[in-house]
Amino acid sequence: MLNTKTFGRELQKLGFTFYTGVPCSYLKDLINYAINERDYVAAVNEGDAVAIAAGAYLGGKKPVALMQNSGLANAVSPLVSLNYPFRLPVLGFVSLRGEPGVPDEPQHELMGRITTQLLELMQVRWMYLSYELEEAKRQLLEASRYIDCNQPFFFVVRHGTFETEDLQKQELSSHRNRVKILKNTADQLPNRNDVLAVINRLKDGKTVQLATTGKTGRELYEIEDTCNNLYMVGSLGCVSSLGLGLALSKDHLDVVVIDGDGSLLMRMGSLATNGYYSPPNMLHILLDNQAHDSTGGQSTVSHNVNFVEIAASCGYEKSIYIHSVNELEHHINEWKKTGGLTFLHMNIVKGSSTQLGRPKMKPHEVKERLQLFIGNNSLRTKGEEQGCEP
Numbered sequence: 305m306l307n308t309k310t311f312g313r314e315l316q317k318l319g320f321t322f323y324t325g326v327p328c329s330y331l332k333d334l335i336n337y338a339i340n341e342r343d344y345v346a347a348v349n350e351g352d353a354v355a356i357a358a359g360a361y362l363g364g365k366k367p368v369a370l371m372q373n374s375g376l377a378n379a380v381s382p383l384v385s386l387n388y389p390f391r392l393p394v395l396g397f398v399s400l401r402g403e404p405g406v407p408d409e410p411q412h413e414l415m416g417r418i419t420t421q422l423l424e425l426m427q428v429r430w431m432y433l434s435y436e437l438e439e440a441k442r443q444l445l446e447a448s449r450y451i452d453c454n455q456p457f458f459f460v461v462r463h464g465t466f467e468t469e470d471l472q473k474q475e476l477s478s479h480r481n482r483v484k485i486l487k488n489t490a491d492q493l494p495n496r497n498d499v500l501a502v503i504n505r506l507k508d509g510k511t512v513q514l515a516t517t518g519k520t521g522r523e524l525y526e527i528e529d530t531c532n533n534l535y536m537v538g539s540l541g542c543v544s545s546l547g548l549g550l551a552l553s554k555d556h557l558d559v560v561v562i563d564g565d566g567s568l569l570m571r572m573g574s575l576a577t578n579g580y581y582s583p584p585n586m587l588h589i590l591l592d593n594q595a596h597d598s599t600g601g602q603s604t605v606s607h608n609v610n611f612v613e614i615a616a617s618c619g620y621e622k623s624i625y626i627h628s629v630n631e632l633e634h635h636i637n638e639w640k641k642t643g644g645l646t647f648l649h650m651n652i653v654k655g656s657s658t659q660l661g662r663p664k665m666k667p668h669e670v671k672e673r674l675q676l677f678i679g680n681n682s683l684r685t686k687g688e689e690q691g692c693e694p
């Protein structure tokens with residue numbers, strides 16, 4: 305068995321100090337260690353955890369994501385369509401419930417049989433974590449090399465790998481909503497392009513703009529393609545978790561997350577995580593056209609949801625309904641002055657230009673350029689050549 309503290313310190317020596325995940329009893333000792341001694345973000349969903357880890361990586365951390373193999377299924381979308389195209393590495397620990405030949409509950413049987421195949425299908429390198437410390441240290445070194453080459457690496461953890469690490473008393477803080485403004489007049493209903501142009505105009509030298517999947521990213525790209533932008537592709541719903549990881553890791557940056565209603569509805573649990581960790585340097589703007597506009601304009605169910613109430617009850621410091629572009633500008637400027645995790649919900653109309661293009665850069669190139677902007681990348685000189693001054 306591995307002494308959990310000793311193993312955790314080996315991880316620390318290699319720079320892995322940022323943990324996120326969802327618990328599994330096989331991993332509880334490593335999770336308890338992370339909660340007791342390191343930075344641990346308790347995600348509500350393993351996919352969110354992978355996206356939070358990706359954001360932390362952008363912010364210069366070497367992140368660890370912990371999950372049960374049943375939750376690996378929840379993480380497939382970001383692993384294949386966020387980590388892979390953007391070349392965002394994560395060190396994963398996935399338990400092996402339902403290991404063939406080991407008695408376990410029926411719900412783990414099939415996933416136990418396919419866990420390693422699933423990792424292979426996703427082109428994620430993996431190893432069974434050794435029970436023996438010296439071998440595990442060697443494995444960690446190898447894993448760390450993959451992370452340094454921007455590739456995810458997962459350890460598959462069998463029953464009884466870690467020695468007991470008791471959970472110390474957890475101090476839970478509460479973040480209360482202070483400002484809540486609900487819809488109180490008619491909407492101006494601008495189009496997304498006009499709203500994005502306003503958001504973009506208000507950015508400054510420490511703003512990072514993360515635009516959700518689909519036409520939001522494509523339109524932002526056409527308005528202005530700059531070093532501080534990231535255009536999500538795939539991994540619908542992960543943009544605010546990516547923002548959370550980044551905002552927590554780089555508190556001098558202003559992280560502006562531009563979300564869509566289809567996206568937010570897909571992973572609405574992320575609001576609870578964002579509200580609890582409450583990075584003051586994150587602004588979460590929801591552009592709600594009540595549709596999956598990017599995939600043909602099919603209605604979402606957002607007209608039936610009061611997002612301002614939900615974000616407020618999840619602990620966003622400010623949660624505000626925006627009726628017009630002027631109000632949007634006012635509240636963005638306010639947030640820049642005062643900070644505090646803020647949610648702005650604005651209704652917009654569907655539609656975009658029929659000529660709308662797509663980013664010409666590959667996702668990993670966009671990420672590398674953003675890393676240069678953030679200033680945590682050794683390729684800084686190249687970025688300076690490209691005019692990517694932080």
Ligand SMILES: Cc1ncc(C[n+]2csc(CCOP(=O)(O)OP(=O)(O)O)c2C)c(N)n1
Binds near residue numbers: 537538566599
């Ligand atoms: C997990 C996942 N499911 C589905 C898609 C396909 N998809 C891409 S954009 C999009 C619509 C997103 O809607 P919304 O967030 O409201 O933004 P809008 O298109 O309206 O700007 C969908 C369904 C995806 N990329 N990922």
